[in-house]
Each structure stands twice: as C-alpha cells, then as structure tokens.
Amino acid sequence: MANSLFQxxxxxxxxxxxxxxxxxxxxDISEMAHHIDLLKGKVDAINVTDHQSSVMRFPSLGGxxxxxxxxxxxxxxxxxxxxxxxxxxADLLFAYSRGxxxxxxxxxxxxxVGDHKEAKPVFDLDSVQxxxxxxIMESGNDMSGNELKGAPKFCIGASVHPEADFIxxxxxxxxxxxxxxxxxxxxxxxxxxxxxxxxxxxxxQFNPKILAGIIVMASARMAKYMNENxxxxxxxxxxxxELATAEKxxxxxxxxxxxxxxxxxxxxxxxxxxxxIMAVGNEGTVPDILEAAGLxxxxx
Amino acid sequence: MIVAEQKTLDEIRRxxxxxxxxxxxxCGTCMTVCDAxxxxxxxxxxxxxxxxxxxxxxxxxxxxxxxxxRQCDPEFIDLLVDxxxxxxxxxxxxxxxxxxxxxxxxxxxxxxxxxxxxxMGMARELxxxxxxxxxxxxxxxxxxxxxxPITRCTKGILNGPCAGTKNGKCEVSKEMDCAWVLIYxxxxxxxxxxxxxRYYPPRNFRAIPRPKRIVTKASTGTGENxx
Numbered sequence: 001m002a003n004s005l006f007q008x009x010x011x012x013x014x015x016x017x018x019x020x021x022x023x024x025x026x027x028d029i030s031e032m033a034h035h036i037d038l039l040k041g042k043v044d045a046i047n048v049t050d051h052q053s054s055v056m057r058f059p060s061l062g063g064x065x066x067x068x069x070x071x072x073x074x075x076x077x078x079x080x081x082x083x084x085x086x087x088x089x090a091d092l093l094f095a096y097s098r099g100x101x102x103x104x105x106x107x108x109x110x111x112x113v114g115d116h117k118e119a120k121p122v123f124d125l126d127s128v129q130x131x132x133x134x135x136i137m138e139s140g141n142d143m144s145g146n147e148l149k150g151a152p153k154f155c156i157g158a159s160v161h162p163e164a165d166f167i168x169x170x171x172x173x174x175x176x177x178x179x180x181x182x183x184x185x186x187x188x189x190x191x192x193x194x195x196x197x198x199x200x201x202x203x204x205q206f207n208p209k210i211l212a213g214i215i216v217m218a219s220a221r222m223a224k225y226m227n228e229n230x231x232x233x234x235x236x237x238x239x240x241x242e243l244a245t246a247e248k249x250x251x252x253x254x255x256x257x258x259x260x261x262x263x264x265x266x267x268x269x270x271x272x273x274x275x276x277i278m279a280v281g282n283e284g285t286v287p288d289i290l291e292a293a294g295l296x297x298x299x300x
Numbered sequence: 301m302i303v304a305e306q307k308t309l310d311e312i313r314r315x316x317x318x319x320x321x322x323x324x325x326x327c328g329t330c331m332t333v334c335d336a337x338x339x340x341x342x343x344x345x346x347x348x349x350x351x352x353x354x355x356x357x358x359x360x361x362x363x364x365x366x367x368x369x370r371q372c373d374p375e376f377i378d379l380l381v382d383x384x385x386x387x388x389x390x391x392x393x394x395x396x397x398x399x400x401x402x403x404x405x406x407x408x409x410x411x412x413x414x415x416x417x418x419x420m421g422m423a424r425e426l427x428x429x430x431x432x433x434x435x436x437x438x439x440x441x442x443x444x445x446x447x448x449p450i451t452r453c454t455k456g457i458l459n460g461p462c463a464g465t466k467n468g469k470c471e472v473s474k475e476m477d478c479a480w481v482l483i484y485x486x487x488x489x490x491x492x493x494x495x496x497x498r499y500y501p502p503r504n505f506r507a508i509p510r511p512k513r514i515v516t517k518a519s520t521g522t523g524e525n526x527x
Contacts, residue, residue, distance in 0.1 A: 081455075085502065107462045110454050112472040126457035129502045143502075161463035169484040172496050173460035179499070188463050231464030231471035 004101035005073050006045040007155035010184055010209050015267050016274030017295060018075065018186065018211055019286050020047035023058035033066055035283040040072035042287055044299050045102060047075040053230060054081065054114025061091055064100045076100050079108025084124040085133065085143050092137060096152035104157045104186060105130040109231050127158055128173065131180035157184035162199035163192060163234055171202060178206045186276040188232050189215035191239050193265060200272050209273040212266055216259045216279040216289065219251035220244040256285055260292030302330040302395045303429045304415040306341060309348055312391065315412045316361060319389035326367035327394040334429060336415045337393025339367045345393065345414065371398025377405045384409055438507040443495050445486035452479035458500040
C-alpha cells in the first residue's frame with residue numbers, strides 16, 4: 001500500500017504536475033488558502049516552501065496543514081537550516097500524525113541570503129543525512145536507535161540541479177540521495193532543455209521519478225535579479241532577451257508562455273516524469289500555464 | 301594560529317571609562333603575528349588612548365603597558381604579579397583565551413578585551429588571513445583531500461555541494477570558493493574520487509562538549525577540576 005496519494009501517483013505512468021505555495025509573512029493566511037483552493041484539483045501535489053530564500057515566514061508545516069484541511073495533497077519541504085535532529089524528527093512525527101506524508105528533503109539556503117542574517121545557522125544534518133534519518137524513523141527507531149511508539153511512513157524526495165555549472169559534483173550528490181532512499185526529485189529551475197536531456201540520460205538508470213522544475217518569470221528584471229541573488233538559479237541570456245521583448249505590463253504573460261512551452265516540450269518529448277511549477281509570488285498563474293501547456297484535467 | 305582584530309578606539313575608550321589606572325597587556329604569540337595585540341600594537345594603542353584623552357581634555361586615566369610572551373600560559377602571566385598592585389583594570393590585547401587566563405589569575409581585577417578574536421587561520425598574503433580550522437574535535441581532512449568542509453563550506457555540510465554553488469563560488473559570496481568544488485577537484489587530482497562518493501554520517505557533537513579539556517601523557521600534575 002502506498003504511503004500517500006502522491007506516492008501512488010509516482011507509481012503510475014502519468015505525467016505528473018506539482019506546484020508550490022509560499023506561506024505568507026504574517027498570520028494572515030487568506031491569500032495562501034485562496035491559492036491552495038485554486039490549485040488543489042489541478043495538480044498532483046502542492047509543495048509548501050520552508051522559509052524560502054531564508055526569509056522568515058509562516059511555517060511550511062502549518063502551510064501543509066492548510067493544504068490538507070482544504071483537500072489538497074501537500075509536500076512538506078523540510079530544510080536543515082533551522083532545526084537540529086531533535087526538531088526535525090519531532091516535526092516529521094507531527095506531520096505524519098496529521099496525514100502529511102510527502103517530504104521534500106533539502107539542505108536549505110544559507111542564512112546569509114535571507115532577512116535574518118544574524119541568526120544562527122543550524123545545518124546539524126545535510127539533505128542526504130535527512131533522507132537517511134527518515135528511513136531510520138520508518139524502520140521504527142529514532143536517530144539514536146531508541147524505539148518509536150508508532151513508526152511513520154513517508155514518501156520522500158529531494159532536489160537536484162541539472163543546470164549546475166559543475167554538474168559532476170552535483171551528480172555525485174544525486175547518487176547519494178538515490179541511495180539514501182529518495183523516491184522522487186524536483187529539480188531546480190530548468191531553462192535549457194539540453195541540460196535536462198543530458199541529465200536524464202544519466203538519471204534514467206535509477207528508479208526515482210524526476211519532475212523538472214519550471215520557474216515562471218514575470219519580467220527580464222526579475223530574471224536578472226534571480227541570477228544575481230537567488231542561490232542556484234541560472235537564467236540564460238536568451239530567456240532574459242525573450243522576456244525583454246514583452247510590451248510593458250505583459251512580462252508575466254511572456255513568462256507564462258515560456259513556461260508553458262517548456263512544459264509542452266518536456267511532455268511531448270517524454271523527457272522526464274513530470275514538472276514542478278514554481279510561480280514564486282504568482283501562484284495564481286499556474287492554471288493558465290497548465291492550460292497553455294495543454295495539461296488541463298482534474299487531478300484528484 | 302589564532303587571528304583577531306583590534307576593537308575600535310571608541311569601543312575601547314567606552315570600556316575603560318569606570319577605571320583610573322589601566323595596564324595594557326599585549327601577547328607575544330598569535331596576536332603579535334596577526335598585528336592585533338603585539339608590542340607594536342600595545343604601544344600604538346597606549347599612545348592613541350593618551351592622545352585621545354588630551355584632545356578631549358578630560359584625561360583621567362593613567363596607562364602603563366607590558367607584553368607577555370603568551371597570555372594563555374599561567375607561567376608567563378605570573379610575570380605581571382608585581383605590576384598589577386595598584387591597577388584598576390587590565391586591558392588585554394590577548395585573544396579570548398588570554399583575557400580569560402588573566403581573569404582567572406587575577407580574580408580581583410577586571411580584565412577588558414581589546415581585540416575581537418575571530419578564528420583559527422593561516423596567512424594568505426601580508427596582512428590577509430583566512431580561516432581554516434573550526435576546532436571541531438573530529439578531524440576528517442583525510443576524507444576531504446585536506447580541505448575542511450566544516451570550516452570552509454558556509455553550511456558545513458558533509459556529503460557534497462549544495463545547489464547554490466555558481467562558477468565555483470559559494471551562494472553567500474562571489475569571492476568565496478565553494479569548499480565542495482575545491483574538494484572534488486583535489487580528490488580528482490589525487491585520484492581519490494571514491495571518497496567523494498562515500499556517505500558521511502551526521503557529525504558527532506559529543507566529540508566537542510564545551511568546554512573541552514585535553515590532558516596529555518606528558519602531564520605531571522592532576523590539575524584542579526573546575527569544569
């Protein structure tokens with residue numbers, strides 16, 4: 001029996017679509033709830049980011065509860081930046097007890113890129129060790145070997161960066177994540193399908209399902225900003241130039257077209273097992289992207 | 301060696317306000333090498349403090365100076381015993397260890413830190429120091445080609461680079477090398493890439509219960525257990 005609805009879908013041969021919501025800076029969750037309602041029937045699962053870019057926000061776990069309450073399938077993004085191994089295990093036990101069973105294991109961005117630069121970075125574990133920790137918990141023990149009263153069962157995933165400029169080292173880490181038990185990967189933003197093709201030539205020898213990360217750009221300025229400031233993002237000049245051709249106020253529309261075209265090609269060429277759409281602040285555009293990419297259809 | 305930076309003159313002047321007679325004490329070892337608190341810096345600071353007081357017209361302090369060979373060693377600190385009789389405060393230009401060693405030796409005299417102790421590092425070029433060791437108590441440099449990921453990776457992670465590395469640099473700074481790119485390249489050069497592929501388990505922080513104590517075999521005394 002699958003540990004979650006999403007895990008069941010991973011086992012199917014369907015082209016999967018996931019997306020993400022970023023929790024608010026503050027206690028007013030109405031906008032996030034609105035986005036969840038808008039997206040829940042149209043995608044296979046919704047990630048909730050964990051203080052994305054190290055900016056303090058409403059918690060990922062709380063966001064996952066909201067997704068769950070509203071009938072969606074959450075993916076709990078867990079970073080190692082803010083919690084030591086006690087807190088990580090505790091949060092995972094709580095998540096499991098509330099029916100949150102999909103976990104995306106991440107190391108987390110550096111504290112220095114966020115809005116609480118003076119905070120203490122934790123990084124007690126890294127993403128590979130976090131995956132291993134979850135496998136230990138599933139076996140019925142905590143990390144110190146003590147028996148758990150009630151072992152959780154999860155569907156665990158990780159991230160990979162096919163467009164990294166030093167791909168060899170990233171692939172070594174990818175291998176470690178596969179060995180540690182990752183069942184799915186959501187990649188960092190893909191802009192160049194050549195790099196995705198090359199990555200998939202390598203990755204397809206392994207079992208985990210690969211969902212290509214698609215970032216929706218709202219303008220050439222945003223693309224340049226992300227290149228400068230967001231860890232791991234490399235938007236090629238050709239995409240920046242294409243965004244720049246958009247008329248004033250039509251940048252987001254151009255971004256939606258670019259994203260939809262990427263998704264369409266990935267699906268048509270069967271490049272990988274699905275896509276993960278990151279609309280960073282423009283979550284409302286995801287249904288338009290899906291429509292433009294020809295991916296409309298109820299996803300229960 | 302230990303690397304430190306001298307505090308600003310303003311901060312030091314604010315610290316000494318409550319005290320009249322002040323002994324400025326330098327350290328002849330690390331602080332001398334990193335130009336933070338050796339003989340030259342003690343003399344400069346002494347003069348700067350006097351000059352600042354003269355300028356502001358409210359000179360209330362009396363300064364004296366001395367440089368110990370090592371402030372972290374009671375044997376050398378003992379040389380100060382007959383120099384602190386009428387002293388109200390010691391301004392130490394030793395590292396954080398020196399300040400504390402002096403505070404332990406002179407329980408009735410306030411000891412003020414004149415430097416910010418920064419890290420353990422090596423000289424890059426004249427006047428440039430790079431951090432290299434975090435004193436984690438569990439050295440794994442054999443596995444990482446002599447490049448420490450705990451010190452040199454901003455996240456201190458053990459199983460390879462995060463996705464934030466760009467052009468071989470860290471996501472935190474375009475000037476800072478990604479430790480894991482350095483490690484990969486050097487392991488490749490040494491034909492030891494299998495070490496890159498190994499899984500490294502989480503760190504054992506019990507290797508470093510703070511504060512630590514090391515008792516060498518050469519030790520003769522038992523030492524007072526005050527930990």
